[in-house]
Amino acid sequence: MFPFTLEKAGSTQVAIAAAASGARYIAGGTTLVDLMRDEVERPERLIDINRLPLGDIRVEGEDLIIGALARMAEVAADENVKRLQPLIAESLIEGASPQLRNMASMGGNLLQRVRCPYFRMLDAGCNKRTPGSGCAAIEGLNAGHAILGTSDHCVATHPSDVAVALVALDATMRVQGPQGERSFPVEELFRLPGDTPDLEHTLLPGELIVEIRVPSGPHARSARYLKVRDRASYEFALVSAAAVLAIEDGVIREARIAAGGVGTRPWRLRACEAALGGRKPDRQAFEEAAQLATEGVRPLHHNAFKVVLLPRTIVRALEMAGEVA
Amino acid sequence: MKMNVIGKPLTRVDGRSKVTGKARYAADFNQPGQLYAVLVSATVGLGRLTGIESADVEGMSGVVALITHRNAPKLAYLPHKAVIDPAVGERLHVLQDDSVRFYGQPVAIIVADSIDHAERAAAAMRITYDARQPIVDHADQQVARIVPGTGTADRSRGDADAAVAEAAVKVDEVYDIARENHNPMEPHATIAAWHGDRLTLWSKSQFLMNEQAEIAAVFGLPVDNVEVICPFIGGAFGTSLRTWPHVTLAALAARHVGRPVKLVLTRKQMFFTTGHRPRSLQRVALGATPDGKITGVIHEGTGETSRYEQFTEALTAVTDYLYSCPNVRTQYRLAQLDTATPNHMRGPGEASGIFALESAVDELSYKLGVDPIELRRRNEPQIDEAENKPFSSRSLIQCYGLGAERFGWVRRTPEPRSMRDGRLLIGMGTATATYPAFHAPSSARVRLLADGTAEVEAAASDMGPGTYTSMTQVAAEFLGLQPEQVRFGLGTTDYPPTPSHGGSWTMASVGSAIRAACLEVQSQATRQAIADAGSPVFEASMEALEWVDGRLRRRGDASPGLSYQDILAKTGNPIEVDGSAQRDPETAEKYSMHSFGAVFAEVSVDPDVGTIRVRRLVGAYGIGRVVNPLLARSQCTGGMIGGIGMALMERTVLDVRDGRPVNAHMADYLMPVNLDTPKLEALFVDEVDPHVNPLGVKGLGEIALVGTAPAIANAVFHATGKRVRTLPIKIEDVLTA
Amino acid sequence: MAENSSEMHSSGPIVSRREALQATAGAVALAALPLQPAAATSSPAGVSSDIAVAMTVNGRAHTLIVDPRQSILDVLRETLDLPGTKKGCNQGACGACTILVDGKRIVSCLTLASMHDGADIQTIEGLENDGELHPLQAAFVEHEGLQCGFCTSGQIMSGLGCIAEGHVGSPEEIQFWMSGNICRCGAYPGIIAAVADVAERS
Structure with missing residues (x-):
């Protein structure tokens, strides 16, 4: 693992300021620590956001609001989630393992990196990890890879389960960054690889996912x-x-x-x-x-x-x- | 023979140490002043090292040493071959030259003061190679198929080719089983510490005596200078039978830095140099009469091996003796590839071979319209027709009877796709399991103490079957003690030598040695009593005396008799005996010795999305005497779960461009999880085998896995009508069904 | 411990990590360390600054100076001499390293000690009570919930989590919620029985 310094954010403002100056957010760490150990990820500064007050799950009017730091397990077990949006609970418990669901945050889940084996191996070509190094998967072993939205530069699938549910439910997300706050559909978080597969999402530098909002509707229970x-x-x-x-x-x-x-x-x-x-x-x-x-x-x-x-x-x-x- | 302790379902004597975390595995023996070693693995599949940028790495935080072929000492590598080493070829010599023979070969060691420092330095290594194209695809037509340099590659009786060609009903198919890795939960680990020219290894090993001898040979040391300690093994399934390069490297590193060194392989490295079940390609052709008498069998199999060693396994052996047939031809070839040498993995060649044979027999049953069990009944041999010898015991038909009844085979409707549960397709399949009843010479020490308890020692291993417990039972049985009065120790080369812990021969071999030592201890105790003027049996003849429940008395005497304590009180000295046992060569010559079993599987297949789930498995086995039914059942159901992995999940996928295992990760190499566990039942037929060994045990670690994969594959066919001849069977294989 | 732990960074190795690790006997070690508050960003890029963390392990308080990269798993095994927690894959994919942190089951291999200042940790070594096995430990022996024993610590800690979470209504439910712990020996039937048995009794 590449050496790094660790800061702990006492407030959202501090966290965003640190991230804006180059630190990487870390919450559950289930993706990041794993990839850091293989040195696929080599952040030099981490900002631990676990103490930020972003873990609430609540109902506002008809909408379900899920804090970005709520853990997968907490969300899946939440009575409001099960009552209003059972699809979210179902998709969550189909993912990972009970231990990992106790650790992983909702924000981190959406931002998890791909499972392409070549992405994880530093000695293989991967445009997502090392732009311009080629894609070893296209001519390699690719049974697990994507059939939709691929490019000549990357064919990796997005691995999240709950993201699929959130996209189906027209969920939106609220983010805060150095330039302030904005909201947009979860679906718009994810970029297609195109010729820049290293750019996976549409967050601006320093932006922090704050919460996910799931609108209710007559469909939600079916x-x-x-x-x-x-x-x-x-x-x-x-x-x-x-x-x-x-x-x-x-x-x-x-x-x-x-x-x-x-x-x-x-x-x-x-x-x-x-x-x-x-x-x-x-x-x-x-x-x-x-x-x-x-x-x-x-x-x-x-x-x-x-x-x-x-x-x-x-x-x-x-x-x-x-x-x- | 009436048994008091053998046959009892004792819970594990080492259970407490395992559930409290006190059981210590190789990597748990941290030593004072210990440093951490991390291996650097080659990133090309074939070639030569051309450059190593070491200056930066050596200066990194916490790094104590960087060892490559450039600064590694030349090791003695004296000639050494054990029974688990391939007879042809020479083991990989590590850090002795610049050649790379396969992807992942160790090319450097970093030693540092912490794991994080060592791992960082290993990642920072920049090594350049002159790479060539490796050949790693077994099916590649360029790959030469060679006749193995040892063993019986080809066997034949009658004219199988003519018989199959002329047969009224035929099956002639090719079966392809993926490479698998053992993936025990415990990674290979070695802690090495030198004291002068004496070396202590706390090392994960299923064969302590060989690890000691091999490392002594590699370093040119007297064997007694090396001590190997391994009281617990976190699963192995064959991967720790051989002493792999990391053991040498840990010792080399410890000597280089003059401090104890701990080396634990990463999970990824567990896919590189610690053996694997070789991918196999097999052709099975069967000919039969319309009424289901098999008239000809051809079984041709090819396994993978490396370029530097010829790993062989019994891929086609079961075909020689499983069915009665006058015309049988088996052939075994090796494909030499640019990979590391494979090795035995649970149920080694038999598990692979029987998948092909038992799939083909199932195919034949459908062609004939004969029930698969009935087909096996019609072709059950009276003797081993390959060896022309009687079986020491063979309970296959009883196993089918017992298993079929418990499984509810009568509920099966023969037609494929004819059974449903709601929208799910249901399939039922069965297959035979068999494995040789091996036996190797072993020794053991029994020390009867003056307090009437006993200490028993053997350099054996316990990778999970319960050696600690079952050997305690054997000793208690033959000493006439309670299990609580026996302390059994294993896992150090200080104890009397035993064979490897594999091949399902531990109980037969070590157990027989313990029995022999116990009987000698008892005999010596008898002689002491007879010689003791104050004893009630003074000057009695041996024949006039008997031991009952650990007490010596005159035959027919109703008195309580003498306890060991009573007898040993005279001198106060313990009685210590080193016993040994081996199979009687005459009996070995006379009988064909194998275990047999019948496995039944029920699967469901989702007709829409192809999801295959095993719902029930029943295994009925004839394995001779069962020493501990609780442990035996557990071992069998565990083996069946391993068989689910082989049937539906496990494969190590190589990228043919460079030989890299692409799924060298615990999340990508699939093995059954708890939710994959079906309803499981392991049954044992009453089988008395007086010939195999004095204990009458035939072993069950391997047979527990053998047979499960074809039973599942046959059930998948029954469910879907789709015959899948490749393992593992994946969703995409049945999607078109 | 200070709430604002960004102040806990030391600006340099004032006390070598090895020395500090040897001084882990009690909370007193922290007071003895001349920690100097410094902005973490003052550390040169790519260099870890060791971090002080306090954690309670099986009821015993420890104060440690850790490399920020160290997992709780490595701290338990290599620093605190608690090797009962096992490293099976170091990838979060097997469950052998499962422990309870603040009562929740997690995989300790993907958990950085430096991020868990103040954590209350329970490992397999802490379950016995005055030489009495915890009921789940006893049940694992009784029901043959183990073979080689290497995954057992993680299975038992995960089983405790599973019971505490209430996911024990049926054998199938237990199977689902115990699927984060691989047992290569295939002792699953015994594991299910042991967890079910204890859940029923508690």
């Missing part, structure tokens, strides 16, 4: 998260899908679908959603809509199975959501 993987737990998704259905009088009024494990960022599938509006929530409608998910896919040598698995995962997630509805 929502399920399906994670497909080779072992039953403690594994990243091959493909996952968050499906949200608002059904009125036997007809789908609104559908929200997002997928994980297939895209270079959590992948919202608006074409599938649109195809479901006004349809009866049956398997045929789900299958027809799900076929639209693979428009524009760019499969690699080893991950073509995801082109088959993605629509099937969506269909199943929709069926599961329909059973709740």
Whole structure:
């Protein structure tokens, strides 16, 4: 691990000032410490933000507000979360392990780095880690990689589960930075790799995620998260899908679908959603809509199975959501 | 023979030390003044080191030494081969020249005052290479298949090729099993400390005697100058049978810096130089009559090995004796690749070989329309037809009977895709398990103390099966003591030599030696009593006396008799005996000795997303005498869980461009987690085998894993109608089903 | 300990780490250290400034000067002579290093000691009470919840967390919530039984 100095932030202002002058935020550390140990990450200054008062989970009007420092486990166990947004709880407990969920913060979860093995190995080409060094995955072993949103420079998937749920739920996030405060959809946090895969998110220098806001709606309770993987737990998704259905009088009024494990960022599938509006929530409608998910896919040598698995995962997630509805 | 302690479900005698964290594994033996070593691993798959930038690193905070081939001492590397070393080839000599033979080969050691300093310096090393293209793909057509330099590569009886060609019903398929790594929870670790020319190693090893002898040979020392200590092993499954390069490097580093050095491999390095189950490619061809009599069997298998050693395993051996068939041909070849040498991994060649054979037999059962168990019944041999010898015992059909009943095989409908639970496809499959009942010469020491308790010692190991407990039971049994009166010690080369802790032969070998020593102790105690004028058995003949529950009395006498305490009170001295045992060569010549079992699997497959889950596993085994049913069941269910890994998860994936294992990470090399645990049942048929050894035990560490993978694969076919001939079976393999 | 721990940085190795580590017997060590408040940014880039942390381990107070890079796992094993907590992967992917920090189960390999000033830590070594095994320890022996024993410390600490969290309503629930601890020997049936047994009794 590269040496670093550690500062502890007593206030948000102090934290932002430190980050603006080059320090890296650290909360749970489950991603950062792991990558620092391999020297994939080599921050020289860390600012420990765990003591900032950003861990609350509360309800404002109809909206659920999740503090950025709330731990995954706390959010998943929170009664308001389970009552108002069960999809978030479900997607959270499908991620990582109980121990890691006790450690990892919500903000850190959204900002976690990719699981591409070549990203983790300093002796392999990776444009995300070392811009210009090439992408070893494109011609290498890429069964776990993305089929959507890839570029000739990077094909890594975004690994978060709860991000998929938040994107499906049209969640927004509030950030504070040296220039003040702003809010924007969680979906807009994530950049496509393009020719700058080292730039993963849209936060400005020094900006700190403060909270996540999840709007409520008639759909919120009819929502399920399906994670497909080779072992039953403690594994990243091959493909996952968050499906949200608002059904009125036997007809789908609104559908929200997002997928994980297939895209270079959590992948919202608006074409599938649109195809479901006004349809009866049956398997045929789900299958027809799900076929639209693979428009524009760019499969690699080893991950073509995801082109088959993605629509099937969506269909199943929709069926599961329909059973709740 | 009536047993009092053997056969009892004792909980582990070392359980308390394990649940309190007091059990000490290699890396837990921190030494005063100890430094930390970290290995630097090659980042090319083949080639030569051309440059090492060391100046910066040597000046880094806390760094005490940087050792490469440029400043490492020339080591003696005297000739040394143990039974677990490949017979052909020579072990990797580390830091002796500039060559790189495989990706991850150790090329430098950093020694520093803390782990963080050593790791930082290792990461800062800049090494340049003249790299060449390694060949690591077993299926690569450029790879030559060689005949192994030792062993019986090819066996044949009758004319298998003609029999298969002429058969009315045939199966002829190719099976591909991925490379696996043992991935025990405990990483390899060695702490080395020199006192003059004497070396102490606290080192993870399944074979202390060999680690001692090998390190002595490497450094050119008398064997007695090396002491190896390893009271606990955090799982090994074969990876600690050999003494790998890091042990030499820890000792070398400690000598270089003149202080004790601790070297623990990183999890990533556990994929480089500590052996692996070789990827295997196998062809099995079966011919049968329409009524299900197998008329011809061909089994051709190829395993991987390195360029510098020929690792061989019994890939095709089971095919020689599993079925009655006049025409059988087996062939074994090696593919030499630019990788490190593989080694034995739980159920080594048998587990791989039987996947191919038992998958093929299952395929044949569908072609014939004969129930898979019935097909095996119709082809059950009376003797080992390859050796033309009787089996010392063979309870396979009883295992199928017992297992089928407990599993509920009658509920299975034969047609693939015919069983469902809700929307899930259900499949039931079965397969045979078998493993040789090995035995190696061993010794053990028993010391009967004047207080009537006993100390038992052997340089054996306990990687998890419960050696501490089961050997305590053996000693208590043959001394007539309670288990609480016996203290069994293992894990140091100071104790009498034993063979390696592997191959399911620990109980047969070490247990038999302990039995022999106990019987001799008892005999000496008898003679002391007879010689004691004050004893009630004074001048009695040995034959007139008997031991009952640890007390000596005249036969038929109802008196309480003499305890050991009574007898030893005369001199106050302990009785100490070094006993040994080996298999009677005549019996070995006369019988074919193997364990057998039948494994049943029920799986569910999600017809939409292809998720495969094992719901139930039942294993019925004929393994001779069961010394401790609690531990035996646990070992079997653990082996079956290992089999789930082999069937559905485990593979070490190499990037053919440079030979790098891409998933050298505990999160990327999948092994079953708790939620993958199905309902598990391990059953033992009553089996008395008077021939294998005096204890009548056949071993079960390996057979517990053998057979599970084909049972699961056969169940997956039954569920989906899709035959997958590659392991592990992944979601994408059944998606199109 | 001061709340504003940014003041806890020392500006240089006034006391060598090794000396300080040897002086870990009690809280008195902290008072003896001539720590000088300094802005962390004054440290040259790429150089760790050792940090003082106080932590309670199994009820015993320790004050340590740590390299900011040190994990709690390494501090336990290499500094405090508490090797019962195991390093299985050092990657947060196996659970062998599970301990309780402030009552919650976490993986100690990914937890920096320098970030846990004031933490209350429980390890496997602290579970026995006057020579009596904790019920979960006893249950692991009774139900064969272990084989090689290397993952056992982590399994038991995780089991305590699992019970405290209330995720023990059924064997399946226990399986789900104990899946952060890999047991390569496959002693899972015994682990499930042990946790269920103790959960039922408590």
